[in-house]
Amino acid sequence: METLYFVLESLIKNIVVIACLMLFVAYLTLAERKILGYIQVRVGPNRVGPFGIWQPIADGIKSFFKEDVIPLNADKPIYILAPMISFFTALSMFALIPFGDKIYLFGREIKLVIADVDVGILYIFALGTLGEYGIVLGGWSSGNKYGILGSLRAAAQMISYEVALGIILMGTIILAGSLRLTEIVQAQRNTWFIVYQPFAFLLYVVAALAEINRTPFDMPESESELACGFNIEYSSMKFALFMIAEYAHLVTVAALCTTFFLGGWLGPVLPGPVWFILKTLVMIFVFIWIRGTFPRLRYDHIMKFGWKVLFPLALLNLVITAFFATLS
Amino acid sequence: MAETRTMTINMGPQHPATHGVLRLLLELDGEIITKVVPHIGYLHRGVEKLSESMTYPQALTLTDRLDYTSALSNNLAYCLAVEKLLDLKIPKRAQYLRVLLAELQRLAAHLLWVATHALDMGAMTVLFYAFRERETILGMLEQVTGARLTPSFVRIGGLAKDIPDGFAAEVRAFVEDFPRRIDEYETLLTDNIIWKKRTQNIAPMSADEAVNYGVTGPVLRACGVNYDVRKAYPYSGYDEFDFEIPLGERGDVYDRYVVRLKEMRQSNRIIDQAINNLPTGPILADSAFAVPPDKEAVGKDIAALIRHFKIAQEGFETPRGEVYASIESSKGELGFYVVSDGSNKPFRMRIRPPSFINLGALPKMIEGQMVADVVAAIGSIDIVLGEIDR
Numbered sequence: 001m002e003t004l005y006f007v008l009e010s011l012i013k014n015i016v017v018i019a020c021l022m023l024f025v026a027y028l029t030l031a032e033r034k035i036l037g038y039i040q041v042r043v044g045p046n047r048v049g050p051f052g053i054w055q056p057i058a059d060g061i062k063s064f065f066k067e068d069v070i071p072l073n074a075d076k077p078i079y080i081l082a083p084m085i086s087f088f089t090a091l092s093m094f095a096l097i098p099f100g101d102k103i104y105l106f107g108r109e110i111k112l113v114i115a116d117v118d119v120g121i122l123y124i125f126a127l128g129t130l131g132e133y134g135i136v137l138g139g140w141s142s143g144n145k146y147g148i149l150g151s152l153r154a155a156a157q158m159i160s161y162e163v164a165l166g167i168i169l170m171g172t173i174i175l176a177g178s179l180r181l182t183e184i185v186q187a188q189r190n191t192w193f194i195v196y197q198p199f200a201f202l203l204y205v206v207a208a209l210a211e212i213n214r215t216p217f218d219m220p221e222s223e224s225e226l227a228c229g230f231n232i233e234y235s236s237m238k239f240a241l242f243m244i245a246e247y248a249h250l251v252t253v254a255a256l257c258t259t260f261f262l263g264g265w266l267g268p269v270l271p272g273p274v275w276f277i278l279k280t281l282v283m284i285f286v287f288i289w290i291r292g293t294f295p296r297l298r299y300d301h302i303m304k305f306g307w308k309v310l311f312p313l314a315l316l317n318l319v320i321t322a323f324f325a326t327l328s
Numbered sequence: 329m330a331e332t333r334t335m336t337i338n339m340g341p342q343h344p345a346t347h348g349v350l351r352l353l354l355e356l357d358g359e360i361i362t363k364v365v366p367h368i369g370y371l372h373r374g375v376e377k378l379s380e381s382m383t384y385p386q387a388l389t390l391t392d393r394l395d396y397t398s399a400l401s402n403n404l405a406y407c408l409a410v411e412k413l414l415d416l417k418i419p420k421r422a423q424y425l426r427v428l429l430a431e432l433q434r435l436a437a438h439l440l441w442v443a444t445h446a447l448d449m450g451a452m453t454v455l456f457y458a459f460r461e462r463e464t465i466l467g468m469l470e471q472v473t474g475a476r477l478t479p480s481f482v483r484i485g486g487l488a489k490d491i492p493d494g495f496a497a498e499v500r501a502f503v504e505d506f507p508r509r510i511d512e513y514e515t516l517l518t519d520n521i522i523w524k525k526r527t528q529n530i531a532p533m534s535a536d537e538a539v540n541y542g543v544t545g546p547v548l549r550a551c552g553v554n555y556d557v558r559k560a561y562p563y564s565g566y567d568e569f570d571f572e573i574p575l576g577e578r579g580d581v582y583d584r585y586v587v588r589l590k591e592m593r594q595s596n597r598i599i600d601q602a603i604n605n606l607p608t609g610p611i612l613a614d615s616a617f618a619v620p621p622d623k624e625a626v627g628k629d630i631a632a633l634i635r636h637f638k639i640a641q642e643g644f645e646t647p648r649g650e651v652y653a654s655i656e657s658s659k660g661e662l663g664f665y666v667v668s669d670g671s672n673k674p675f676r677m678r679i680r681p682p683s684f685i686n687l688g689a690l691p692k693m694i695e696g697q698m699v700a701d702v703v704a705a706i707g708s709i710d711i712v713l714g715e716i717d718r
Binding site: 041145146153215216295298299300301 | 335338451516520701
């Protein structure tokens with residue numbers, strides 16, 4: 001009986017989270033266009049429904065009915081698999097993120113997280129890196145030279161920020177004493193980690209931008225040079241999958257930032273999930289804001305920046321954190 | 329050691345950053361460019377040849393379609409050439425208005441340039457800021473000329489019309505406001521560390537190289553060569569205006585950007601002076617032979633009607649000879665070389681398009697640089713394919 005309840009609970013949580021995430025992602029595209037619109041003294045989409053609220057649905061329907069073109073010289077299995085990899089990893093990363101404390105329902109204790117894994121951070125890194133494979137393979141298998149350049153850049157970018165990203169988060173792991181995300185949030189009950197780790201927070205935002213391939217680090221895409229780079233040959237739902245994956249990844253990264261530095265679901269008065277969503281929205285807004293402000297870097301600059309600036313700073317941050325953690 | 333091979337990649341003719349139908353054949357070693365061959369001609373409409381079968385006033389409309397981002401400058405350059413051939417004396421008011429319109433057009437062209445150049449580098453917001461002002465300028469030009477892109481407004485002997493009421497006030501308001509707008513673009517770009525990294529020491533040219541390649545305009549001045557047709561060979565009364573020629577030092581993409589932004593401020597000054605010191609008087613030269621009578625007279629006077637009809641139908645015959653007239657357009661020195669055999673049509677009209685000659689220096693600039701720099705370099709020389717292919 002207990003097993004049945006467990007399965008039922010997981011199933012419901014999965015469905016609710018995925019549905020919410022998908023809706024969130026859909027409306028994130030609209031929000032981004034609206035916010036960018038206001039930054040750029042224009043209105044943004046406003047044709048489909050009042051304030052353009054049906055725009056994401058219209059976009060979805062449109063991409064669903066587009067012809068699905070597979071280039072002749074594409075490596076077909078990989079070409080088809082690549083967007084799935086991106087999409088899958090972006091979704092499964094979200095399973096680890098706690099969006100609220102325990103609640104009691106029908107006499108059962110329910111944790112507001114799909115999977116409370118004890119190696120949480122490692123799992124997230126693993127999936128994050130795997131997600132990049134979707135981009136690398138997608139560009140490479142589409143048999144287009146621009147695609148290949150996009151993949152090469154994605155691969156180069158991946159190695160330059162991933163190491164730094166890991167080391168940045170080590171600081172919070174030392175402070176929390178755990179890799180489990182719920183425990184990291186619990187450890188911030190008194191003070192958010194952004195107070196102890198302000199530099200790590202900033203570095204994380206930078207590295208996160210690189211991870212989700214957004215301006216100023218949108219190398220694999222760089223629409224003006226590579227004419228969309230890795231997804232140049234993708235059309236229809238395969239392209240939509242890449243898009244959804246990109247935005248889901250954006251949400252995940254913002255949610256992780258909330259979890260590691262902004263106290264996750266913790267906050268007064270309002271219930272946990274509300275706080276969690278609010279903080280995530282603030283982070284997402286920051287990401288969109290950055291996109292509206294900065295030009296794109298060149299890819300060798302990113303590599304130099306990743307290895308010569310981000311990495312040493314992250315190490316320094318780790319050493320200092322470790323030093324003070326040993327003292328206290 | 330494994331054998332290394334270069335990759336040949338075809339950039340364009342349909343590519344978001346080649347500013348039209350330019351096609352570049354890039355040979356890449358990784359992301360480093362080892363060789364680049366520009367291919368042009370996708371927008372060739374035979375403007376030079378077409379003009380040989382048109383009367384002089386008719387051929388004016390072709391010039392709109394050369395550099396379609398600054399059509400009034402093209403009109404002006406063509407008219408100057410024909411006027412030189414006819415030896416017409418242009419009234420002061422028309423000259424000042426020509427300067428005013430040409431400078432407004434230069435601002436519009438430079439705004440379009442800063443917008444697209446920044447967009448190529450991923451800075452999307454600048455595009456919309458610059459287009460906001462460009463829209464104002466095009467609105468003003470439309471008030472005067474009746475068209476936003478293809479005005480054909482500067483006519484042989486002067487202008488098609490005088491400025492409408494209220495235009496001067498609008499220009500003054502714009503001139504007042506515009507320097508603050510340039511400051512806005514500068515906050516987004518000039519000191520932005522990413523912008524500097526993307527532009528400084530990218531696609532550099534030395535002064536000697538630039539002169540050897542015949543490069544003109546902001547690209548040349550960014551190398552520190554002080555050559556501006558407005559100062560060197562003043563036309564249309566530019567010698568009566570007080571303005572400076574901004575110069576760069578290193579001749580890289582960043583300097584070209586700085587030079588153009590400074591030029592916009594100078595253009596603003598010129599517009600200010602032109603509108604405030606605008607003389608009164610006629611806007612067309614006094615020539616019964618080449619300049620059509622005004623509409624009022626055409627309705628009342630049979631002789632004027634016939635004269636109007638003759639000029640519209642047959643144009644006018646020009647003295648035998650060859651002339652060259654050039655102006656400083658937003659891209660560089662735009663010249664028209666007209667050969668007349670004494671008939672009412674040009675025997676040969678050769679256009680010196682600044683974009684074409686500046687593009688010739690592109691391979692020199694970008695060999696050895698990276699793919700992302702190609703986009704920066706193309707943006708920085710500000711090409712318009714309508715003018716290159718003619």
